[in-house]
Amino acid sequence: MAELILGAGTSHGPMLVTPPERWDQRALADRKNRSLNYHGRNHDFEELLALRAGEGFAEQVTLELHRERYARVLAAVQKLGEQILAADLDALIIVSSDHKEIFDDELLAPFSVYWGESMQHMPVNEESLAKMGPGLALSAHAYAPTEPTTIAGVPDLGRAIIDHSLEAGFDIASSLRLPPGKHGNHALPHGWGYILEQVLGGTRLPIVPIFVNTFWSPTPPTARRCYAWGQEIGAAIRAWDSTARVGIIASGGLSHMVIDEELDARVLEALRTDDGEALGAIPSTWLESGSSEIRNWIVTAGAMSGAGLEFDLLDYVPLYRSEAGTGNAAGFALWH
Numbered sequence: 001m002a003e004l005i006l007g008a009g010t011s012h013g014p015m016l017v018t019p020p021e022r023w024d025q026r027a028l029a030d031r032k033n034r035s036l037n038y039h040g041r042n043h044d045f046e047e048l049l050a051l052r053a054g055e056g057f058a059e060q061v062t063l064e065l066h067r068e069r070y071a072r073v074l075a076a077v078q079k080l081g082e083q084i085l086a087a088d089l090d091a092l093i094i095v096s097s098d099h100k101e102i103f104d105d106e107l108l109a110p111f112s113v114y115w116g117e118s119m120q121h122m123p124v125n126e127e128s129l130a131k132m133g134p135g136l137a138l139s140a141h142a143y144a145p146t147e148p149t150t151i152a153g154v155p156d157l158g159r160a161i162i163d164h165s166l167e168a169g170f171d172i173a174s175s176l177r178l179p180p181g182k183h184g185n186h187a188l189p190h191g192w193g194y195i196l197e198q199v200l201g202g203t204r205l206p207i208v209p210i211f212v213n214t215f216w217s218p219t220p221p222t223a224r225r226c227y228a229w230g231q232e233i234g235a236a237i238r239a240w241d242s243t244a245r246v247g248i249i250a251s252g253g254l255s256h257m258v259i260d261e262e263l264d265a266r267v268l269e270a271l272r273t274d275d276g277e278a279l280g281a282i283p284s285t286w287l288e289s290g291s292s293e294i295r296n297w298i299v300t301a302g303a304m305s306g307a308g309l310e311f312d313l314l315d316y317v318p319l320y321r322s323e324a325g326t327g328n329a330a331g332f333a334l335w336h
Contacts, residue, residue: 002157002240006087006247007304007335009271009297010080011254012194013290013328014135015319016073017142020066023321025135030257030326038258038325040285048258049324060320069317076315076332081199083334090244091154092205093161093233093303095296096191096251097214102181109173110221111229112211113165115158116176119209121149121196122187143193151188151196152206157240161208164236170229175211191251191293199249212299214252214292223287224280226295230302231276237303250300252293256328259318260291264329267294271301271333272311290328297331309335 015023030036034044043051084092103112124144129137158174165172178186188196192209196202210233212226213219221229237246254264263286270278279298287294304311314332321327 002237002242002244002246004234004237004246004248004303004307006084006089007300007307007309008080008084008247008249009300009331009333010077010195010199010249010251011328011330011332012191012251013256014139015321015328016330017139017198018135020063020070022135022138023066025138027322027326028134030322030324033257035289036258036326037288037291038260040283045324052325055325057320057325058323061323069319072315072317073330076317077198079314080332080334081201083336084200084247084249085203087247088245089205089247091157091208091246093208093210093246093248094192094195094251095210095212095248095299096189097212097293097296098189098191099215100182101189102178103211104182107173108213108216108219110213110219111170112173112175113158113162114153114175114178114209114211115155115162116153116178117155118150118153119178119188120186121145121151121193122183122185123147125183125185128183143190143197145197151204154206154208156242157244157246158208160240161233161236164239165229165232168232170232195249195251210299212295214287214295220284220287220292221295222284223282223295223298226298227276227280227302230299231305233299234303234305234307248300248303250296252296253291254294254329254331256290257326259320259325259327259329261318261329263291264316264331267297268313268316268331271297272313274301274305276302276305304335307335311335
């Protein structure tokens, strides 16, 4: 039987791949955002600023502190990649969320598994760069190769997860061929590109992409359902008739566009103690906007439950970019 020998989680986002001198570009977008979610309610920038007055965020947005925290992010990503590559994996499952880069309103399933032979990993679409919001174009190249690349899939593993999930009562979607997407090139979205380019540094491992609809109403799965499906993914790997060494990694989160260190601490403690009840109890109203990607970590935690591996938090770095507490909380972890 196959062996699940490693789990991991990493945040991704523009601030993690943009020099800190330019983080103010994303803060410009925050000031225009009327859906800054905090503790289950949406606010515009001025409302959020008043709500969180006195929390000292103005002291968190100095260039000196930005540079220090950016260096910590780079060090954590490097260590994470080294550990994954040292595990000598035959297959890596990447759990992330599509921002309607591939799947759009034609069909938005809560969970989808890609089980094709291969997939395209494409350079940045220059036309799309011009349409991106403040700060996004600065980071786009970090998720993409410089030349068109074909990434190997693991069809047998993908199919094993699909079959096991259906038998376990999860009516998931499957994809044998990725749709053209908004760039028209069937390319992997940025959540998967971040793992390939930044975490793995261009090393090409065979992958199984798993799509969790974290963002788009009305079908984001509950936290409880995410954890339960993750458990079935772990069971599917262990039951797969193969000698393969398998890893799984969550891409996305933690809290953003509004940083909520209380929520992140709650999530990380539940991950450390393998507390599925605590993870499942997180309200869906708290898993909105960028913080919705915490669902990817919860799926991965479910897969690692009972694997006998220890959760190791490599670093947690709150990357604030405005005096209202907006930004990206970056977390990096291993189960090993």
